[in-house]
Amino acid sequence: xxxxxxxxxxxxxxxxxxxxxxxxxxxxxxxxxxxxxxxxxxxxxxxxxxxxxxxxxxxxxxxxxxxxxxxxxxxxxxxxxxxxxxxxxxxxxxxxxxxxxxxxxxxxxxxxxxxxxxxxxxxxxxxxxxxxxxxxxxxxxxxxxxxxxxxxxxxxxxxxxxxxxxxxxxxxxxxxxxxxxxxxxxxxxxxxxxxxxxxxxxxxxxxxxxxxxxxxxxxxxxxxxxxxxxxxxxxxxxxxxxxxxxxxxxxxxxxxxxxxxxxxxxxxxxxxxxxxxxxxxxxxxxxxxxxxxxxxxxxxxxxxxxxxxxxxxxxxxxxxxxxxxxxxxxxxxxxxxxxxxxxxxxxxxxxxxxxxxxxxxxxxxxxxxxxxxxxxxxxxxxxxxxxxxxxxxxxxxxxxxxxxxxxxxxxxxxxxxxxxxxxxxxxxxxxxxxxxxxxxxxxxxx
Numbered sequence: 001x002x003x004x005x006x007x008x009x010x011x012x013x014x015x016x017x018x019x020x021x022x023x024x025x026x027x028x029x030x031x032x033x034x035x036x037x038x039x040x041x042x043x044x045x046x047x048x049x050x051x052x053x054x055x056x057x058x059x060x061x062x063x064x065x066x067x068x069x070x071x072x073x074x075x076x077x078x079x080x081x082x083x084x085x086x087x088x089x090x091x092x093x094x095x096x097x098x099x100x101x102x103x104x105x106x107x108x109x110x111x112x113x114x115x116x117x118x119x120x121x122x123x124x125x126x127x128x129x130x131x132x133x134x135x136x137x138x139x140x141x142x143x144x145x146x147x148x149x150x151x152x153x154x155x156x157x158x159x160x161x162x163x164x165x166x167x168x169x170x171x172x173x174x175x176x177x178x179x180x181x182x183x184x185x186x187x188x189x190x191x192x193x194x195x196x197x198x199x200x201x202x203x204x205x206x207x208x209x210x211x212x213x214x215x216x217x218x219x220x221x222x223x224x225x226x227x228x229x230x231x232x233x234x235x236x237x238x239x240x241x242x243x244x245x246x247x248x249x250x251x252x253x254x255x256x257x258x259x260x261x262x263x264x265x266x267x268x269x270x271x272x273x274x275x276x277x278x279x280x281x282x283x284x285x286x287x288x289x290x291x292x293x294x295x296x297x298x299x300x301x302x303x304x305x306x307x308x309x310x311x312x313x314x315x316x317x318x319x320x321x322x323x324x325x326x327x328x329x330x331x332x333x334x335x336x337x338x339x340x341x342x343x344x345x346x347x348x349x350x351x352x353x354x355x356x357x358x359x360x361x362x363x364x365x366x367x368x369x370x371x372x373x374x375x376x377x378x379x380x381x382x383x384x385x386x387x388x389x390x391x392x393x394x395x396x397x398x399x400x401x402x403x404x405x406x407x408x409x410x411x412x413x414x415x416x417x418x419x420x421x422x423x424x425x426x427x428x429x430x431x432x433x434x435x436x437x438x439x440x441x442x443x444x445x446x
Contacts, residue, residue, distance in 0.1 A: 008136045009100035011059075012093075012129070013116045019074040021115075023058070025084060035061045042076070051088050052359040055095025056424030062115040063099075071113045078120045089122040091359070097132040098424035103143040130254035131438075135431045137161075138247035142416050142429025146219035146236045150193040151267040154216055154242060158198045158265065161246060165253040167202035167261075181266070181310070182284045183291065183302040188268025190276040193218070195268035197307065198242075202253055203260040208317035208445060210252075210259040213307045214245030215300045215323040216267035223270050223296030224278055237429060238300065240416025241322035242267065244434050248322075251438050259445050264311055266303035270296070282380045286310060287402050292380035294387075300325050301395055302384060305402040312404040318444070320410045320437060321399070328391030329413040332365065338414040338433040339365045341396040343403065347410060347440075354443065355436035362412065362436045365392055372397055412437065 020040065027045040034045045035058065042062065047054045063071065080089065096117050104111040119125050141149065141157065155171050162169040173196035178185040181197055188195025198216070217238040221227060227235070242265040249263045277283065281293045283302070287309040291302065300323055311319050329339040340362045342348050348364050355362045374388035375398050382401055386394025396411050403409050418430040 007140075008133045009097070009102070009114070011097040011100040011114070011117060011132070012119050013075050014118070015075075016077065016118060017073060017075040017116070019070065021074060021076045022079050023076055024079045026081070037065055048087060052091040052095040053423045055092040056099040059096045059099035059114055059117075060423060063112060066115070068113045071115055074115070075118055076115050077118045080120055080122055085122055087122075089120055090124045090128050093117065093119055093123045093128045094131055095424050097128060098135065101136055101139060101424070101426065103140065103426075103428055105144075126255065130251050131435065133254065134247040134251040134438075135434065137250055138243045138431045138434060139429040141243035141246065142237045142240050144236070146269070149236070149239070150218055151188070151196055151216070151269065152193065154218060154239065154265070154267050155196060155198050158200055158246060158263070161250060162200050162202070165202055167200050167253065169198070169200045172197040172199065181286055181306040183286070183306040184266045184268055186277045186283050187217075187270055187299045187303050190223075190273035191269035191271040193269050195266075195303075197310075198263070198265040198267060200249070200263040201261065202249075204258075205260060207258045207260045209262065209314065210441065210445070211262040211264065211311045211314065211316040211319045212245040212248060213264045213266075213304060213311055213319070213321040214243070215239070215241030215304050215321070215325065216265040217300055217303065218267060218269050220270045220297070220299065221272055223272060223299060224276050225295050225297045226272065227297060234417065237416050238324050239267070240324040240414060240429070241300075241304075243416065243429070244322040244412075244414060244431065247431065247434050248438055252441065255442075257442060257445055259441070262311070262314065262316070264307045266307045268299075268303055270299045285402070289382055289401060290380040292377040292383050294377075294383050294385035298385040298395070301398050305399060308399060308402045312402075312407050316407060318408050318410070318441075319403070320412070322412045322414055322433065324416050325413045326392045326395050328395075329365070330415060332392060333363055335415050335417070335419050336361075336432070338362045338412050339392055340413070340433070341365055341367050341393075341411040342409060343367065343400065343405070344408045347408060350443070351410070351436065351440045354439055358435045358439045360431075360433060360435040360439075362433050365396070367396055367400060368393055369397075410437070
């Protein structure tokens with residue numbers, strides 16, 4: 001079922017259809033309306049400072065103005081003047097493509113017909129289509145309910161992506177997982193869906209090692225510290241970190257970045273049963289640190305810490321993890337700006353300053369060592385829930401205990417969800433930080 005749900009919308013065409021509209025950006029000065037249709041010509045008052053969202057707005061405007069029977073038989077072409085050629089038309093076209101995104105797998109009659117654009121020569125076709133594929137994959141995975149997306153199904157998506165790009169993949173589960181990755185096993189053992197570690201590798205050995213780790217909690221009940229119903233409602237999105245790293249990996253491989261890529265996804269379901277791990281338990285980790293459980297609803301950092309330990313054993317040039325980890329990050333920065341942490345100053349500034357240019361802002365929070373005292377219990381090495389008020393920082397400090405100091409590391413505490421909806425970004429599963437990290441990685445290694 002899951003493979004049938006994952007499909008990039010067809011937003012672009014290679015050649016004109018029988019009916020053809022031309023979109024012009026030469027609206028007279030003083031025009032108040034952003035768009036109008038005159039015969040087979042569309043005049044659009046372009047917003048140069050906001051091209052990404054402008055592409056989505058134009059696509060939605062045309063869809064609202066023309067009937068389905070016209071949209072299905074018509075293509076649209078941008079008439080770009082020479083003095084407009086240096087604008088970022090790739091951003092504009094990506095915005096157009098994302099306006100096509102609709103998650104209607106369970107309600108196909110709700111699908112809205114959108115206009116098809118002929119990509120202009122001024123846009124980078126490979127970048128636009130690769131980015132669109134990656135974002136749609138990420139959103140589809142987050143939107144798919146846990147009834148159809150279990151641990152095996154998530155592994156199946158990773159296998160399909162690996163096959164597409166001729167990557168190697170290994171799935172670790174059963175007794176080997178229990179022995180080698182005790183925290184992943186402990187979190188997932190109460191579910192009939194087996195916990196597992198997905199390990200995908202791609203690239204040439206002479207290139208620098210880039211490792212992506214994504215939290216793959218396919219559903220989070222909270223465990224024995226059961227979540228209230230209103231907080232459990234959207235917990236299908238707790239695998240949003242894994243969706244982000246699969247989307248990011250898709251983009252990296254499609255655009256053939258010169259890196260030796262590795263993707264690690266600890267996949268588990270945090271369920272309730274007689275063998276659930278308990279508050280007060282002390283668990284072993286792959287690193288050898290003992291972890292006291294203060295709250296079974298702070299399970300994401302447990303599975304990710306075993307994966308980070310494993311990642312560091314390979315000595316990567318850069319290690320990036322994506323996690324839907326804390327509500328505290330949302331309190332600090334809201335729903336639209338993911339928090340990130342890093343142990344390198346030369347990473348913090350460029351990532352923060354470059355991210356708005358790709359319409360995907362991220363913002364740093366500190367790895368403040370003074371808060372380590374809040375995650376240091378009396379009878380184990382580390383506590384899985386902090387005793388202070390800085391929840392996002394304490395969670396990041398917990399993860400840092402499983403990072404080797406010589407490994408450059410970025411931790412992204414993302415939301416993976418759009419609360420209200422906006423052009424090109426409907427309510428539901430969302431990419432938060434994906435394009436920012438791709439841009440940073442591309443700049444770092446190209």
